Amino acid sequence: MQQQKVSDATQKSKLLARQVEELAKQYETMDRTGEPFGTIVIAGMGQSLASKGRDIIFCAESIISMRVPDVVLDATEKNLREMALHREAPFLGIPELRQAIAQRVKNLYGQSANPENEIIVTSGSMQAEYYLMAATLNPGDEVIVPVPTFFFDIPVKLARGKAILARLDPKKNFIHDSSDFEKLVTEKTKMITVCNPNNPTGRVLGEEELGGIAELAIKRDLLIMHDQVYEGIAYDGRKYVPMASFKEVRDRLISITSFSKVFNMMNYRLGYAVGPKEIIRGMEMVHSFSSMGIPSLLQKGAVAALDPEFERRHLAETIAKLTKARDYGVARLSEIDGLRIHKPEGTNLLLADVSAFGMSSMNFCKYLLNEAGVACAPGIAYHIEGHVRISLGGDRIEEAIERIARAIEKLPIKKKE
Numbered sequence: 076m077q078q079q080k081v082s083d084a085t086q087k088s089k090l091l092a093r094q095v096e097e098l099a100k101q102y103e104t105m106d107r108t109g110e111p112f113g114t115i116v117i118a119g120m121g122q123s124l125a126s127k128g129r130d131i132i133f134c135a136e137s138i139i140s141m142r143v144p145d146v147v148l149d150a151t152e153k154n155l156r157e158m159a160l161h162r163e164a165p166f167l168g169i170p171e172l173r174q175a176i177a178q179r180v181k182n183l184y185g186q187s188a189n190p191e192n193e194i195i196v197t198s199g200s201m202q203a204e205y206y207l208m209a210a211t212l213n214p215g216d217e218v219i220v221p222v223p224t225f226f227f228d229i230p231v232k233l234a235r236g237k238a239i240l241a242r243l244d245p246k247k248n249f250i251h252d253s254s255d256f257e258k259l260v261t262e263k264t265k266m267i268t269v270c271n272p273n274n275p276t277g278r279v280l281g282e283e284e285l286g287g288i289a290e291l292a293i294k295r296d297l298l299i300m301h302d303q304v305y306e307g308i309a310y311d312g313r314k315y316v317p318m319a320s321f322k323e324v325r326d327r328l329i330s331i332t333s334f335s336k337v338f339n340m341m342n343y344r345l346g347y348a349v350g351p352k353e354i355i356r357g358m359e360m361v362h363s364f365s366s367m368g369i370p371s372l373l374q375k376g377a378v379a380a381l382d383p384e385f386e387r388r389h390l391a392e393t394i395a396k397l398t399k400a401r402d403y404g405v406a407r408l409s410e411i412d413g414l415r416i417h418k419p420e421g422t423n424l425l426l427a428d429v430s431a432f433g434m435s436s437m438n439f440c441k442y443l444l445n446e447a448g449v450a451c452a453p454g455i456a457y458h459i460e461g462h463v464r465i466s467l468g469g470d471r472i473e474e475a476i477e478r479i480a481r482a483i484e485k486l487p488i489k490k491k492e
C-alpha cells in the first residue's frame with residue numbers, strides 16, 4: 076500500500092503537540108489504545124469489559140456523583156427555549172452567573188471579586204487552568220508544581236512553559252513545605268500551583284502550609300494557582316482553608332473552581348477562575364480567540380447551584396455520604412498486609428500504596444480490573460508510581476472496596492518496607 080505523504084508543514088505543526096503527547100505518555104504505557112492518560116485507559120478497558128457483559132464497578136475517574144441536582148436540571152429545562160434564542164454569552168460568562176459567583180466567594184471567604192472583570196467562566200476548571208498558563212507564561216517560564224497532583228504540568232507545557240516538579244514526601248504526609256519549594260525558584264519562575272484539597276492524596280492543606288506558600292509567593296514575586304475543585308470537602312470537622320483567605324496574596328492569586336465535583340455537574344463542563352483583573356483579562360483574550368464563550372443555557376442552570384441554602388445542604392449531604400465511604404474503605408483496606416492507606420482528610424479520593432506487591436501502578440490497575448472487576452486510577456497518572464487511587468463517590472462503593480480487598484489479599488508480598 077502506498078504510504079501517505081506528510082508535508083513538512085504538517086510535520087512542523089506537530090512539534091509542540093508531539094512534545095505534549097510524549098509528556099502525557101509518561102503517565103502510562105499507551106497500550107494499544109493511543110490514549111495518553113492512564114486513568115482513561117483503565118476506565119476504557121473497564122467499559123470494554125462491561126460491553127461484553129462483565130459487571131464492572133468504576134472507581135477510576137474522580138466522580139462524586141452523576142446525579143445533577145434537581146434544582147440545576149429544573150433551571151436548565153425551564154430556560155431552554157429562552158436561552159436557545161439568545162445571542163451567545165459574553166466571553167467572561169453570563170452576568171447573572173458571575174454575580175452569583177461574586178456573592179458566593181464573598182459569603183464563603185469574605186473575598187471581594189468584581190463580577191465585571193475579576194471572574195471568568197470556563198468550560199470546566201481544566202480550561203481555566205490552561206487559559207491561565209497561556210495568558211501568563213512566556214516561552215521557558217517555570218512553574219513549580221508540587222506532586223503528586225493532577226496533571227498541571229501538561230497545560231504548562233502546552234503554553235510553552237516548563238513545569239518544575241516538587242516531590243512531596245508520602246512519609247511526611249505530603250506536607251507542603253515552602254522552604255523546599257524555595258530551593259526550586261529561579262529567575263524564570265513565574266508561578267506555583269497548589270491543589271487543595273488534593274487530588275490524589277486526599278489531603279486538606281493546613282493554614283500553616285498555605286501561609287508558607289503565600290509568604291514565598293510574596294518574597295519571590297510568584298503567581299499562585301489555587302485549584303480548589305474539591306472545595307469544602309473535608310472530613311472529621313477539619314477546616315477547609317482557601318488560599319483566598321490570605322488577603323496579602325489576592326493580587327497574585329488565581330483561584331480555580333469547578334461545577335463538576337462539588338455540584339455533580341460533570342457534563343455541564345463548567346468551571347471558573349477568580350483573580351486579579353489583568354490576569355482575568357488575559358484569560359479572556361485566550362478564551363475569545365479560541366472558544367468564543369460557553370453555552371449560556373448551561374450557565375443559567377449553574378446559577379441555581381449557587382443558591383447558598385441549597386449549597387450548604389448539598390455539601391453537608393455529600394460530606395456525610397463520602398465520610399461513610401471513606402471510613403469503610405480505610406477500615407477494610409487497612410486490614411490487608413502490605414497495603415498502606417493514606418487516610419483522606421478530604422476529597423472523594425483514597426490513595427493506597429501498593430508498591431509492596433512489585434507491580435507498576437498501571438499493571439496493578441489492570442490486575443484489579445481483571446480480578447475484581449473494579450476500575451481504579453494508576454498513581455503514575457498523578458506523579459505517584461506504586462500507588463492506586465480509588466474514587467469513593469459511586470453507589471456501589473462498599474462492594475467495590477470488598478472486591479478490591481479480596482483481589483489484593485490473593486497477591487504475594489514481594490517487597491517488605
Ligand SMILES: Cc1ncc(COP(=O)(O)O)c(C=O)c1O
Nearest residue numbers: 137199200201225274333335346
Ligand atoms: C484537581 C482537579 N483539577 C481539575 C480537574 C478538572 O475538572 P473539570 O475540568 O471537570 O472542572 C479535576 C478533575 O478530576 C481535578 O481532579
